[in-house]
Amino acid sequence: MRVFRPTWKRDGKTREGTVYWVSATVNGSRLRKTTGCRDKRAAEERAREIVRHAERKAAGLIDPWQEQQERPLAEHVADFETTLRARNLCAQHIADRTSCLQKFVDTSKARRLSDLDEVKASRWLEQERLSGLAARTVNRRYQALRQFGRWLTKTKRVASDPFEGLCPLNEAADRRHVRRALNADELSRLLEAAERRPLENARAQRTTCGVTPVEEARLKALGASRALLYDLAAGTGLRKGELKRCCWRDLDFERRWVTVPAASAKSRKLQGVPLRQDLVIRLQAHRPKDAVGGDLVFPGASFPSLRAFKRDLVAAGLALVERRTFDESGERYKQPREIFDTEDDSGRRIDFHSLRYTFVTRLAQAGVHPRAAQELARHAKIETTMEIYTDLSLLDLHGAVEQAAGPDLLGHMLGQKPASTTDNASSRRTKRVRRWARKAARKRATNRPPAREVGREEVVGVTGLEPVTPSLSSWCSSQLS
Numbered sequence: 087m088r089v090f091r092p093t094w095k096r097d098g099k100t101r102e103g104t105v106y107w108v109s110a111t112v113n114g115s116r117l118r119k120t121t122g123c124r125d126k127r128a129a130e131e132r133a134r135e136i137v138r139h140a141e142r143k144a145a146g147l148i149d150p151w152q153e154q155q156e157r158p159l160a161e162h163v164a165d166f167e168t169t170l171r172a173r174n175l176c177a178q179h180i181a182d183r184t185s186c187l188q189k190f191v192d193t194s195k196a197r198r199l200s201d202l203d204e205v206k207a208s209r210w211l212e213q214e215r216l217s218g219l220a221a222r223t224v225n226r227r228y229q230a231l232r233q234f235g236r237w238l239t240k241t242k243r244v245a246s247d248p249f250e251g252l253c254p255l256n257e258a259a260d261r262r263h264v265r266r267a268l269n270a271d272e273l274s275r276l277l278e279a280a281e282r283r284p285l286e287n288a289r290a291q292r293t294t295c296g297v298t299p300v301e302e303a304r305l306k307a308l309g310a311s312r313a314l315l316y317d318l319a320a321g322t323g324l325r326k327g328e329l330k331r332c333c334w335r336d337l338d339f340e341r342r343w344v345t346v347p348a349a350s351a352k353s354r355k356l357q358g359v360p361l362r363q364d365l366v367i368r369l370q371a372h373r374p375k376d377a378v379g380g381d382l383v384f385p386g387a388s389f390p391s392l393r394a395f396k397r398d399l400v401a402a403g404l405a406l407v408e409r410r411t412f413d414e415s416g417e418r419y420k421q422p423r424e425i426f427d428t429e430d431d432s433g434r435r436i437d438f439h440s441l442r443y444t445f446v447t448r449l450a451q452a453g454v455h456p457r458a459a460q461e462l463a464r465h466a467k468i469e470t471t472m473e474i475y476t477d478l479s480l481l482d483l484h485g486a487v488e489q490a491a492g493p494d495l496l497g498h499m500l501g502q503k504p505a506s507t508t509d510n511a512s513s514r515r516t517k518r519v520r521r522w523a524r525k526a527a528r529k530r531a532t533n534r535p536p537a538r539e540v541g542r543e544e545v546v547g548v549t550g551l552e553p554v555t556p557s558l559s560s561w562c563s564s565q566l567s
Contacts, residue, residue, distance in 0.1 A: 089126065089133045108133035113144035154243040155199050162199065163187055166237055174354065186230035199238070202248040207231055211252070221260035228254050266434035267447040267477035272404055273320055279401035280390075281313040311388045312398070314368055316441060322359045323445035323463055325352065326438050330389055335379030339366050346464075357464050395438055396426040404428070404436055446475035451482075 087110040092103045106129030110117045117140050123129040142148045154162075163184065170180045190196075193213075194206045211231075215224050235249035268276065285305040288297050297305070319329060322344060331350040338345070346357040361369075369383070390398070399405035405428040412418050428436045442463075449459045460471045 087133060087137055089121070089130050105129075106133075108136055110137045110140075112137065112140040151243070151245055157199075159191060159196050159198055159201065162238070162243060163191065163234075165241075166234055169237065176352075182226060183230045183233065186227045187234055190227070190231065199244055199248075202235075202244075204249055204251050207249050207252060215255070220262045221255040221257045222262075225254045225257060228252055264434045265437060265440045265443055266430065267440060267443040267480055268320070268404075268436065269480055272402070273316075273444060275402040276398060276404065277313045277317055280316055280398045281309040283398060283401045284309045284312075308388055311372065311384065312390050312394075314372055315384050315388075315390070316398075317368075318365060319438070319441035320444045320448075321362050321365055323442045324359065325442060327352075329384060330382075332383045333379060334373060334377055334381055334383060337361075337369060337383070339370060342366050351464070353464070353466065359462060359464070392438070393424070396428065399428060399436060400426070443475050443477055446471060447477040447480050450476050451480065 087108060089106050089108050091106055094101055104124055106121045106123055106126060108117070108119055108121055108129075110133075117137065119136055121129040121132040121136065123132050139148065143153070166187070167180065167184050170183060190207065190210055193210050194201070194203075196202055196206070211224055211228060214227060215221070231249045232252060235247040238244045239247045285297070285302060288301065288305055315329060318324065319326075324332070324344070324346070328346050328350045331347075332344070336345045336347065337343075342361040342363065344359050344361055346359070348354050348356045351357050372383075374381075396405060396407075400407045405426055408425045408427070409422050410419070410425055411422050446459060446463050449462060454462075456468060456472060459476075460468045463471050463475060465471045465475075
């Protein structure tokens with residue numbers, strides 16, 4: 087083992103470092119590592135620890151977690167990101183997780199795994215909440231920490247999860263972006279506005295030269311495509327990304343089925359949704375004659391942007407728009423900005439994902455079983471379908487209460503006497519006995535042989551069968567009375 091300060095030549099002069107290094111041979115391999123010490127005695131003591139650690143590692147006596155503790159935390163975060171990419175997760179999800187982790191590392195100034203602490207994480211999450219972030223945004227950071235902690239434990243980099251004791255916030259108490267579904271009238275107005283707005287805007291802007299026939303046909307086709315897109319989203323519950331990547335080969339017009347490939351689905355599983363007959367007819371008319379299976383149903387040029395969707399809401403009377411020339415500090419914008427207000431009186435908003443809310447809510451209005459609604463919405467948990475995506479404001483809750491009361495209870499409240507259960511049972515039994523008596527009489531009339539006189543009574547006999555009991559008619563008479 088040799089402890090030294092490295093030297094090098096620069097500009098013809100020999101220079102010497104200020105930090106001592108150690109050089110040794112361990113198990114046939116050369117070890118060269120810095121001690122990080124400027125004092126020679128401290129460097130020699132540190133060098134002996136480094137060599138001893140290397141020898142124990144070569145002999146298999148070192149603690150496996152100790153080796154991970156010495157690695158920089160940035161390397162563990164990079165390995166965690168590599169694991170997420172290897173699982174073929176959504177790029178947006180991976181970027182969100184790594185961004186949250188990096189913010190925590192920068193704020194807490196953690197450099198090693200030993201610096202990860204539940205108290206530091208709780209303090210950081212509390213600071214994020216106090217900075218004005220919503221509970222859902224803070225929970226995204228919580229989820230990133232919990233996922234990273236479970237990954238460290240699973241890959242045996244730490245003995246226990248350092249973030250196991252963290253708890254999420256109650257999102258229901260701090261919801262700032264609450265969506266709502268559209269009723270039938272609002273959806274109809276949105277479809278009409280989306281179909282006519284491109285041509286109307288072009289005519290309003292070109293008051294001098296007007297719109298050529300070719301341009302008019304193109305704008306009409308654009309409006310029809312946009313209205314079809316909104317109707318398809320509200321009629322199938324497909325997400326915006328799934329509609330963007332939907333190809334003609336994903337549509338089966340014979341089976342009335344749209345397939346959602348695993349690469350497009352949020353769950354990364356192959357899924358599908360049935361199509362209404364009217365949507366099948368409109369999609370067949372929308373398909374170009376030269377389209378192939380790999381072509382997009384709604385190409386990028388025809389797919390509306392977020393601003394275009396909000397303008398359609400304004401044209402349908404579902405949102406307001408305000409043009410601003412100056413910002414809050416009084417500085418003038420380079421171009422006037424449009425500020426859209428899509429909230430209703432209760433503070434609920436409309437966006438493109440509201441069409442998916444509309445689809446699930448219309449299923450509930452139609453009386454579809456909750457399990458079937460969950461399958462059509464492609465949710466992993468039925469609570470998501472029932473609690474989040476079902477808009478109770480559009481359901482007839484008063485009618486449900488009246489229906490649950492039943493006719494007997496309503497009749498009693500209105501002063502009407504309900505039918506007696508005993509009388510109903512007696513009436514059903516009387517009808518059943520009369521039906522049996524008529525059936526027995528028809529059978530006797532069909533199989534009656536010639537009668538013979540025995541005293542004053544006639545006994546009807548059937549060959550091969552037990553004689554008919556004379557008391558059957560008397561028993562029926564007693565039951566009928």
